[in-house]
Amino acid sequence: MSETALFQRTELPRPEVSLEQAAAIARTHYGLSGTVRELGSQQDRNFLIEAGGKRFVLKICRADYALAELEAQNAALKHLAEMTDAPQAPLPISALSGEDIVEAQLDEAAYHVRLLEFLEGEPLTRRKYLPVETVAALGALSARLSLALGDFEHPGLERDLQWDLRHAGPVALHLLTSVSDQKRRDDVAKAMIVAMRHLKPLIPDLRVQATHHDLTDDNVVAEVAEDGRLMPVGVIDFGDLTASWLVADLAITCSALLHHADGDPFYVLPAVQAFHALQPLTETERKALWPLVVSRAAVLVASSEQQLAIDPDNDYIRGNVEHEREIFTVATSIPFSVMEAAILSATGYEWPEERPVMGRLLPDIDPASVNLTDLSTLSPDFLEDDWADPQIDWKLLAKAATVTGVAATRYGEHRLSYTRLLSPQPPASFALHVDACLPGGARAVVPFDCVLKRTSQHIILQSADLALHIHGLDCDLEEGAELAAGDDLGRIAGAEGAVGGLRLQLCSDLDLVPPLFARPDHASAWARVCLSPAALFGVDLDAAAEDAAALLARRKRHFASPQKHYYREPPRIERGFREHLFDMTGRAYLDMVNNVATVGHGHPRLANAAWxxxxxxxxxxxxxxxxxxxxxxxxxxxxxxxxxxxxxxxxxxxxxxxxxxxxxxxxxxxxxxxxxxxxxxxxxxxxxxxxxxxxxxxxxxxxxxxxxxxxxxxxxxxxxxxxxxxxxxxxxxxxxxxxxxxxxxxxxxxxxxxxxxxxxxxxxxxxxxxxxxxxxxxxxxxxxxxxxxxxxxxxxxxxxxxxxxxxxxxxxxxxxxxxxxxxxxxxxxxxxxxxxxxxxxxxxxxxxxxxxxxxxxxxxxxxxEALQDNARDVGDFLRDKLVELTEIHPLAGAVHGMGLYLGLELVRDRDTLEPATAETVAICHRLLDFGVIMQPTGDHLNVLKIKPPLCLSYESAAYFVQMLDRVLSEGW
The missing domain is CATH 3.40.640.10 (Type I PLP-dependent aspartate aminotransferase-like (Major domain))
Structure with missing residues (x-):
């Protein structure tokens, strides 16, 4: 690769071509006369030509781009047209001269010109939210394109391309000089250094083939399914076609999805699974995937900043820059080790069963005396809403310790005490550590050969592949001390006869200070990095994993099928309080449909009266x-x-x-x-x-x-x-x-x-x-x-x-x-x-x-509790807010009802009142993502059935409207 040529290409602005000039080119070279409209692009000019009842794309690029590169793109498009299962792609159209590529002189500058078919469909980038089915379909589309290009060869594939992820490191560092924001520059530089460190040992084993290298939501066209979802069917813009790592195409697709992900990097996993199912990735490629996603995100941010500096009037770049910054933020929000574990698990990796070998940390504590505390949704120790007490875990732990003198929490337990009411995000409730109450002054010994490290709040015992983080231990050993298993380590903080607190956490990522809790939907990946410390106690401290699919199968096996349940994949609801319901992960849901629970869930007066x-x-x-x-x-x-x-x-x-x-x-x-x-x-x-x-x-x-x-x-x-x-x-x-x-x-x-x-x-x-x-x-x-x-x-x-x-x-x-x-x-x-x-x-x-x-x-x-008055007052407030939504969102056709029996009718057309049946079902499922229970009703199943407990608060009513507004704004 010529770095000089590569970096020169990064500094090219778009060609200066007016609509009139584009129209003249279309007329002169292709005999087309009609309307001309510019399409967005980064470093070339694209125009939509409508003539003779058909639509075409006129592509004009600088002569700096080698002719062989453009010939390779045209050849690839023709190659795809001959493949049975390849995605749709536009074919090149010959000029009047018979050439596929023509030369044009504009204002003394030379340009290459091509004309392509216009591929009908809607770009995915216009929809902020893409459902999981669409995400998976995009991954499958990427795989089909990869398979179709697998045997494609052309001399024009060997090119100096700034977007080629094989060159991401030097390209990103070169572009950083254009990033004016110091923090953003530092963040990009740090991310690239870490990504390259993870990627470097994997590079020799990464497969190389022809890649599209820009299969993003911008460059995919989709058809609208009957339920209103966009399903990708075709691919456009082969301008970055090059020979590169096979897995790079998936990395680019995943990075593009991240600005739809609502901050959750795990959002891309259905795309990874779908790609792998069609185009199986090697273990090395799966491990390289996330470093490549981060690399792509870093190059996007740096490139946009640089391109805006040299082409400040480029609305296409300006419109994408916030998306690209969001992509980078989400891509770097999670450790590489955790995302690697998530990708491996999602693609069927068989994890070894062995656990780290270690001795007991507290040799004088009888394992049989450890009293395990239940902090789950089903815990009988939670009364009414005391799970909301910030100190409830330690209070219940200390209470349990009075029975045997030693009590511990469970690793891998979803703690109800970490639930969050009215939250669009699932709470980080999965415990990646263990807390214990035990006698002050109890002796601790080193459980495995290690080096001792200190932070301001705790000590870390670090071996070659494992780190034990310990809080609550009095230890006089010095930083850097080399320790052997069985050496004295210290004493539990606290006077003898008093109760001391201890917190233990194991982590296989030595560079990571791990969080104490993980989100339920991220838990399995985090559990591969933050291992169970049960062996340190000599007793099983692990919470039993819930098999939701098995429980649902048991229900279906013996519970008659006409007795339906809400949702395709229903959460397991086991607890409630007022207008809130809780599943087994501690996720709180706002119950907006349960007119059975007039006075709310879990009311203590009802429980006492029944008892x-x-x-x-x-x-x-x-x-x-x-x-x-x-x-x-x-x-x-x-x-x-x-x-x-x-x-x-x-x-x-x-x-x-x-x-x-x-x-x-x-x-x-x-x-x-x-x-x-x-x-x-x-x-x-x-x-x-x-x-x-x-x-x-x-x-x-x-x-x-x-x-x-x-x-x-x-x-x-x-x-x-x-x-x-x-x-x-x-x-x-x-x-x-x-x-x-x-x-x-x-x-x-x-x-x-x-x-x-x-x-x-x-x-x-x-x-x-x-x-x-x-x-x-x-x-x-x-x-x-x-x-x-x-x-x-x-x-x-x-x-x-x-x-x-x-x-x-x-x-x-x-x-x-x-x-x-x-x-x-x-x-x-x-x-x-x-x-x-x-x-x-x-x-x-x-x-x-x-x-x-x-x-x-x-x-x-x-x-x-004046619940009828509450139904009147909160109901009127809620109705007014719903009426406001009808003034903003065309899909929201009318508000029905009174008090806390309301209906929002969704229609595709306010004149014909065509029911928005599919959209209503999809919206109810989407609201579940944000912690709202909602169901459709009516003969057309196009009305949101709003009938919550009569204790519904103003805050909860406002949250419901806020989430509904958010969902309706995602585009239906």
Whole structure:
């Protein structure tokens, strides 16, 4: 390589070519006349030519570029066109002269000119977020291109190219003179030195072949899939085609992905896996990958700074510079050793099982006396929210030490105490160390041959391949002391008889001061670098690894498949508090869908009430006990006057089923009028009156003949809209009643607010007119309040109050038991007594003492914590914020509902109201990444179902909107 030629190329500005000159070249050499628009580029000029209904790319570069290089690019494009599984690529188009490359003189300067097909598609760089499927597809595309170029040869591949990663070291150091920011210059220089140190011993074994060398999100075109995701299909811009290391192409692709990674370098691993699956990398290439990614990032930053210095008007460079700085920041945010471990694991590397050989550190401590402290999500020692106490780990550790005198935490445990509420990032909760409480003054010995090093806070015992970091030890040995296994090391800090604290951490990266915790999604790689110190205690201190896939498989093996779970890969939720849920890694999720948990998760008053009643009695309602009378009385007092008789059951489905039976018994009729798009339950009768296609795609074809659905009163997307919609929809019910004149209905059933349709409010005046018509026909009116009632609307306790009506029968469940199986039907004494003609009725657990005690405690909490008022105030705040999103994001079509039963309907077109079904599902999955539980609803599954616990705070509501805004801003 000629370094002089190489560095000269780094200092070339773009050619000075105007739109008029480009148009003249296209016309003169190719016979094309049409519109001309400039495309971005770093060191050449690219123009989009639209002529004759087709589009082309005119490429103009300086004559400094050897003709053989351009000929190689054209030859490679033709080569790819003949390959079966190669990505799409544009073909060169010959000039009128028959040449693929022509010469042009502009303002006394010579240029090479080529014309290529325009490859249709959207560049990935326009989307800030790329889902994992797209990331993997990009890795596979890179592999397919690598395979297709594997047998391509051309003299023009041997070139002096500044971007060739084989020359990254000298190129980056040369370009650093143009970096004005001192810190950035120092950071780039340091990163390159470390990268080259890791790379140098690997270079002799790296394979060389033809490489694209610029397969980035800018140079890939993608097609939009049905779910709105971009899937890469083609490759453009072969300007950096060269013979180089095979793995360099993957490194360049990975580096380009890092500005989409939200700060997480592990984001690229699906691309690495997909590449390796098609184009297997050697172990050496896998170890070289991350040093090459860092090298590419360093060259990008240095090159952009230098190019802006010589070409300050280059908007293409200026637009990319922040991306490139972000790429460098993310690439250098993690130690090489950790990323190497992650890449090896992701590509199926078989790790050796042996562990470092070492002796016990504390020979006088009996291993059997070590009491292990549970700090996990399932720990029984965490009460209410004391996991939020910054000192809780040491408090519980010290408490455990009082039992045997010695207590230790577990290595590899995900500590709930390190959770973070309302955080878009998973918490660093995976313990890479062990803490212990043990007698002060206990003797410590050297566990392996080593050299002692000191820092300001701890000592390090370092061997050739291992470092033991120790905090809490009184050690008088000098820096640099050479020690043998078994030598006296010191004493546990603290007086004899007192409890001392000790922290131990092993690390195989001798240059690293390791963190104490790792993110759950990074934990397996960090665990390869920070090893378990269990051998130092002579007892197994390792937390059992959770096999999430095996647990899910067990669920699917025995739990009937119609009982679905949220999400394709559901987190394992095992704990909750207020509006927050926690998985086994300590990740906190904001629960925005759980209307079952009215008063929130893990409420201590509920736990105490359940324990208290269980300790006394739990049985069925045919026994006589006080709780059943107390609870029935309280429920009747909540209902409108006249509705004074209560049935207690286990669920909302049973409540609706019973309500229909009551209507049949009281009227002696069978027919029931219900609404389209409604959901009422899973029992035979409640399912019969449910017509929600989201819950049952065959609902409309499978209704029994006694069910008569009527037009859904959805004034947003239904047949009738505007201020008169209520009358029009009510008229549809009246028409149905007229058609049933010979067999009038027993009842009309409707949710007071359209719950499963997304919290859609019924149009004004609808229920009053419908109730009057039904009663005139001799039928009863059933208000299904299972989802929308019981204080959730904030402004009203019952949903039917919003319409100013009083039903004959009310069904409730869901939140009245806060998760305890509990439902109720409230009606008149006359209607209730009619059922007795068919025999007696009871529900084993619906009216049990425990169910009643829990039901009353829920009402107490709602009253004492003013949760209905909170639903009104926080709900209004949340609704206003959601409305603001509809003014910013075209996809956000409308906000439905009231209080804390809201729906955000997503549409692709606000005029046609085309449902954004695929996007809604994808957005719910994306929100999970940011710690928000959200699910779609509605017949088109295009409405976000927003119904959190009524204790939702303003802070949590604001966080939800912030994350939703962030997701909607990512481009859909």
């Amino acid at each position: 208290r009643q269980w300790s006394l009695l739990n049985t069925n309602s045919r026994f006589h006990y006080g709780a059943i009378a107390d609870f029935s009385e309280r429920l009747a007092a909540l209902a409108p006057e006249g509705l004074d008789t209560v049935f207690l059951v286990n669920s909302g489905s049973e409540a609706v089923d019973l309500a229909i039976r009551l209507a049949w018994a009281a009227t002696g009729r069978r027919n029931v009028v219900s609404l389209l798009e409604a959901y009422h339950g899973w029992t035979v009768a409640s399912d019969a009156v449910s017509t929600s296609l989201a819950d049952n795609p065959q609902a409309l074809e499978t209704r029994p003949d006694w069910v008569h659905p009527v037009l859904s009163p959805n004034a947003f997307r239904g047949r009738h809209r505007g201020p008169d919609a209520g009358a029009a929809y009510a008229a549809a019910v009246e028409e149905k009643l007229a058609a049933l004149e010979q067999a009038p209905p027993a009842a009309f059933i409707a949710e007071s607010i359209f719950g499963n349709a997304g919290g859609v409010l019924l149009p004004e005046g609808y229920l009053p007119r419908v109730y009057d018509a039904v009663r005139a026909a001799g039928g009863l009116c059933i208000a299904d309040e299972v989802q929308v009632g019981y204080g959730r609307l904030g402004h009203f306790f019952w949903g039917f109050e919003q319409q100013g009506v009083v039903p004959d029968i009310i069904t409730i469940a869901k939140g009245m038991g806060n998760g305890q199986p509990l439902g109720a039907v409230i009606t008149t004494r006359a209607i209730a007594d009619a059922l007795e003609q068919e025999g007696y009725f009871f529900s084993s657990s619906g009216a049990s003492p425990v169910s009643c005690a829990i039901g009353m405690t829920v009402l107490d909490i709602m009253r004492d």
